Amino acid sequence: MTSWPGLVLRGVILALVVALVTVPEAFRPVFAPVAPTPQQAIYTRTSILSLAMSHLALVAIACAAATIVAVTLAIAVSRPGGAAFRPLSRTIANVGQTFPPVAVLALAVPALGFGSGPTLVALFLYGLLPVFENAMTAFATLPKTTLDAARGMGLTRAQRLWQVELPLALPVILTGVRLSVVISLGTATIGSTVAASTLGEVIIAGLLTNNTAFVLQGGLIVGLFAVLIYDAFVLLEVWLARRTGRATTR
Amino acid sequence: MIEIDALTKIYGETRAVDAVSMTVETSSITAIVGTSGSGKTTLLRMVNRLVEPSSGEVRINGERTADMAPYKLRRRIGYAIQGHGLFPHHSVGRNIGAVPRLLGWSKKDIRARVDELLELFGMEPDAFRDRFPHELSGGQQQRVGVARALASRPDLMLMDEPFGALDPIIRARAQEDLRRIQRQLGSTIMLVTHDMDEAIRLGDRVAVMDGGKLVQYAPPEEIVSRPASDFVAEMVGDNERPIRLLALIPVADAMEEGNAEGPAVAATASLRDALAMGLWSARDALPVERDGEVVGRVTMDAIRARAERPE
Numbered sequence: 001m002t003s004w005p006g007l008v009l010r011g012v013i014l015a016l017v018v019a020l021v022t023v024p025e026a027f028r029p030v031f032a033p034v035a036p037t038p039q040q041a042i043y044t045r046t047s048i049l050s051l052a053m054s055h056l057a058l059v060a061i062a063c064a065a066a067t068i069v070a071v072t073l074a075i076a077v078s079r080p081g082g083a084a085f086r087p088l089s090r091t092i093a094n095v096g097q098t099f100p101p102v103a104v105l106a107l108a109v110p111a112l113g114f115g116s117g118p119t120l121v122a123l124f125l126y127g128l129l130p131v132f133e134n135a136m137t138a139f140a141t142l143p144k145t146t147l148d149a150a151r152g153m154g155l156t157r158a159q160r161l162w163q164v165e166l167p168l169a170l171p172v173i174l175t176g177v178r179l180s181v182v183i184s185l186g187t188a189t190i191g192s193t194v195a196a197s198t199l200g201e202v203i204i205a206g207l208l209t210n211n212t213a214f215v216l217q218g219g220l221i222v223g224l225f226a227v228l229i230y231d232a233f234v235l236l237e238v239w240l241a242r243r244t245g246r247a248t249t250r
Numbered sequence: 251m252i253e254i255d256a257l258t259k260i261y262g263e264t265r266a267v268d269a270v271s272m273t274v275e276t277s278s279i280t281a282i283v284g285t286s287g288s289g290k291t292t293l294l295r296m297v298n299r300l301v302e303p304s305s306g307e308v309r310i311n312g313e314r315t316a317d318m319a320p321y322k323l324r325r326r327i328g329y330a331i332q333g334h335g336l337f338p339h340h341s342v343g344r345n346i347g348a349v350p351r352l353l354g355w356s357k358k359d360i361r362a363r364v365d366e367l368l369e370l371f372g373m374e375p376d377a378f379r380d381r382f383p384h385e386l387s388g389g390q391q392q393r394v395g396v397a398r399a400l401a402s403r404p405d406l407m408l409m410d411e412p413f414g415a416l417d418p419i420i421r422a423r424a425q426e427d428l429r430r431i432q433r434q435l436g437s438t439i440m441l442v443t444h445d446m447d448e449a450i451r452l453g454d455r456v457a458v459m460d461g462g463k464l465v466q467y468a469p470p471e472e473i474v475s476r477p478a479s480d481f482v483a484e485m486v487g488d489n490e491r492p493i494r495l496l497a498l499i500p501v502a503d504a505m506e507e508g509n510a511e512g513p514a515v516a517a518t519a520s521l522r523d524a525l526a527m528g529l530w531s532a533r534d535a536l537p538v539e540r541d542g543e544v545v546g547r548v549t550m551d552a553i554r555a556r557a558e559r560p561e
Contacts, residue, residue, distance in 0.1 A: 149335025152300055152408075153349050153398075154324035167339045243382070244339040 010231065017224040021052045024217070035213035043202045043214050052221060054116075055198040058191065059184045062120050066127030067177050074135030075161065086136075093132040096125040101187050105194050119191030119198070126187055127180035134176025138169035171241040178233035185226045189218070251276050252297070252406055252438065257306035259292050266292045268462040269306065274406075274455075277436040279429075281453030283443055283485065289462040290442045294408050297440065298327045310405055325352055328399030328407035328437075332414035334391045336383040342368075342394050343379040349402040367397040370431055389420040396428065400437065409441040413448065425452055446485050450474065450494055458482050471498050475559070492557035496521040501538055501548055504556055510535035510547040517545065525553050 019026060028041045035041040070093070077086045101122045108118030142165060150164045189200030199218045206214025252274040259267040267289040274280045284290040295301040297308055299320045308315045315323050328349075336345050344351075346367055347360040355363070365375040371393040383391055392412065399407050412428075413421045429452060432439055443449050449456045450470040458466045458473065458481070466478035474494045477483040486494060501524050502517040514537040515524045528536055528550050535549040 143335075143338070145331055145333040145335035146337060148300075149329065149331055149395075150337070152298060152324055152329035152331070152335075154321045154326075154352060156321050159352075164337060244384075 010228075013224055013228060017221060017228065020217070020221050020224070021049050024048045027217070031213035031217055034216060036209075036211055040209075040211055041213045043205060043217060045205070046197070046201060048199075048202070048217075048221070051197055051199050051201055052225075054196075055185075055188055055200075055222070056225070058116060058119055058188050058196065058198060059123065059181060062123030063127045063177065063181050063184055065120075066124050066180055067131050067173075069124075070128050070131035070176070071135050071173060074132055074139060075165075078136065078139035089132070090136075093129045097129040099125060101126060101190055102193075105190065109194050114195040116191070116196045118194050119188060119196040122191070123184045123187060127184055130179035130183070131173065131176040134179075135169065135173045138172035139165065141172075142168050168244060171237045171244070174233060174237050174240070178230060178237070181233070182226050182230050185222055185229065189222060251311060252440070253309040254293075254297070255307050255309070257293065257296055257308065258304050259289070259296060259301060260304040265462045267296065267303075270459075270462075270464045271306075272457060272464060272467050274438060274440060276438050277432075278454040279432055279439045279441060279452050280455050280457060281441050281443060281449035282457045282459060283446055283449035284459035285485075286444060288459040290444075290459045291410055293459065294410055294440060294442045297406070297408055298324045298329060300324075325349055325402065326405050328402070328404040330396050330399040330407065330409045330412045332411035334383075334395030334415075336391060336395055336398070338383050341380050341382055342386070345383065345394060346398045346401050348398060349404075353402055355402075363401055367401060370434075371397050371427065388416055389424060392416055392420075392424055393427070396431075400431075400435070403435075405438065407437055407439045409439060411443055412441065414443075428452065446487070447494075450498065458485060471495070474498065493522055493525075496525055496553065496557050499556055502540075504548050504552045505538050505546040506549070506552065508535070508547045509544070510537045510549075512536065514539035514544055515548065516540070521548075521553050521556055524548050525550070525557075528553070 024042050024044075028038070031041040032038045073089050073093075076082045077089050104122035104125060105118045108121045112118050112121065146164065146168070147160070150160050155163065188196075188198045189203055191198050192200030192204050199222050202214050202218030203222075206212065206216075206218065254270060254272045254274070256269045256271055257267060258265065258269050270289075270293055272280075282290045282293060292301055296303045297315070299315060303316075310326070337348070340348070343361070343364045346364045347355075350360045350363055364379065368375040368378055373390065373393065378386075378390075378394075383394065386394065392415070396409070396412060399409070413424050416424055425448060428439075431437075441449075441452060443452075450473070453470055455467060456470050456473045457464055458478075460479075460481045466473060466482050468476075468478075473482060474486055474491055477486055497520045499521045500517065501515055501519050501521060504521055504524075505517065510533065512531055512533055513527070515527055517538050517540040524536055528534070533550075535547045537544045538546045538548050
């Protein structure tokens with residue numbers, strides 16, 4: 001995992017993405033060949049840095065909210081009393097996933113107006129399912145003897161949840177969060193069709209003006225973000241799983 | 251003293267445990283033995299109320315367990331199970347200190363207790379305290395599991411097939427360790443097993459369960475020599491009865507004055523060990539030694555006399 005080539009590659013990707021975001025002008029020669037004119041090789045209408053930051057912030061807020069809701073729901077239905085609601089909650093999470101994000105945006109705009117609001121809603125709904133499904137699996141596959149011992153030793157319900165169940169479920173829950181974050185990073189670009197400020201703005205500008213350079217520039221940054229964040233999550237999961245002695249799961 | 255009074259558990263139509271009454275003396279090991287489905291585990295789990303009794307009650311030193319909050323009751327009772335149930339995300343030290351921490355002991359006291367228990371179980375504290383359960387062998391995990399159950403010096407310790415997951419050699423060692431530690435600490439233990447050998451070896455008294463009922467509750471010698479029913483006799487095993495009986499008697503009990511040839515047997519060993527030595531070396535008598543000195547002899551005739559069916 002932490003081999004030399006791996007570390008070097010990560011460093012290079014990180015440096016590249018930081019440069020793309022902070023000094024986009026430096027990449028003019030790179031994108032110029034695919035731009036209609038050399039002047040249009042780099043998107044300059046809005047600062048790339050501010051677009052990237054607001055893109056990441058949208059994803060972070062939506063995924064954090066989705067994680068909190070999905071994990072809470074999974075905890076509730078994994079209690080003996082909540083078992084009856086398991087199929088229902090699964091259906092709700094699935095419906096959230098089936099809605100095309102464009103449809104969610106279209107439906108949310110009349111209610112929330114243009115801007116970040118509808119995008120947040122779409123990303124939130126999209127993020128629910130992977131986290132929920134993984135959290136359900138995590139709670140269902142906790143080692144039975146450990147839970148029995150915890151109860152037999154006199155841990156209260158709350159203590160069992162916070163000290164035993166959640167820490168042991170964490171690596172599997174994180175896998176769900178990782179999926180949800182990566183999906184959201186891509187989906188967030190569509191938010192720019194309803195005036196949310198995300199890196200999608202660059203891509204859409206490129207599509208509207210037939211400028212491949214803009215599409216590449218926006219797409220490249222989003223893609224590299226996804227690679228780096230995915231990788232960081234995997235490292236965290238492996239570290240946690242190793243600590244708890246569970247086999248590393250992907 | 252633990253008093254179990256007409257304890258019953260009914261699941262639907264079946265009486266999993268049917269009006270079981272027994273008294274467990276302080277500082278003794280009671281082995282509850284039976285086939286699977288005999289209700290032995292349910293009986294054990296009703297003591298710390300992991301299973302709520304349908305009727306009947308349990309009193310620990312006169313206090314009714316039904317009057318206590320379950321989690322408080324459980325903190326007073328040690329609990330060790332098959333497959334140890336250690337917290338995989340906590341170090342060995344934190345696992346052992348779990349109940350003392352729940353009870354609000356100071357950090358210093360917990361640490362001292364953890365080290366004391368690790369030493370007691372033959373595990374170097376500095377080497378093991380900070381390891382994680384998955385870094386230990388099966389036998390070590392099991393010892394940590396038992397140490398955890400003993401950590402708060404509980405009034406009573408419940409053990410459900412604690413050695414079930416161990417291979418025979420490590421299992422025998424774990425049983426010896428438990429016996430030694432129980433004698434040293436004076437703990438009161440109720441232990442569930444499906445293995446009559448284990449029950450006889452460990453129990454000061456053996457409770458045999460069948461179909462939810464307690465069919466015999468007696469010292470191991472009596473279980474072996476005077477089984478209360480055909481079921482108990484079958485559990486003991488007809489062919490093995492004389493051997494089991496010999497295993498319960500120390501050599502010192504059958505010792506007489508005199509000398510014998512060849513290597514000596516320890517006075518604290520069982521007559522079964524002496525019989526095996528005698529058969530193997532084709533001797534009619536063995537010298538008996540205590541603290542390295544020969545103090546008498548034991549003859550094969552004397553051993554045979556002790557293995558006969560009691561009147």
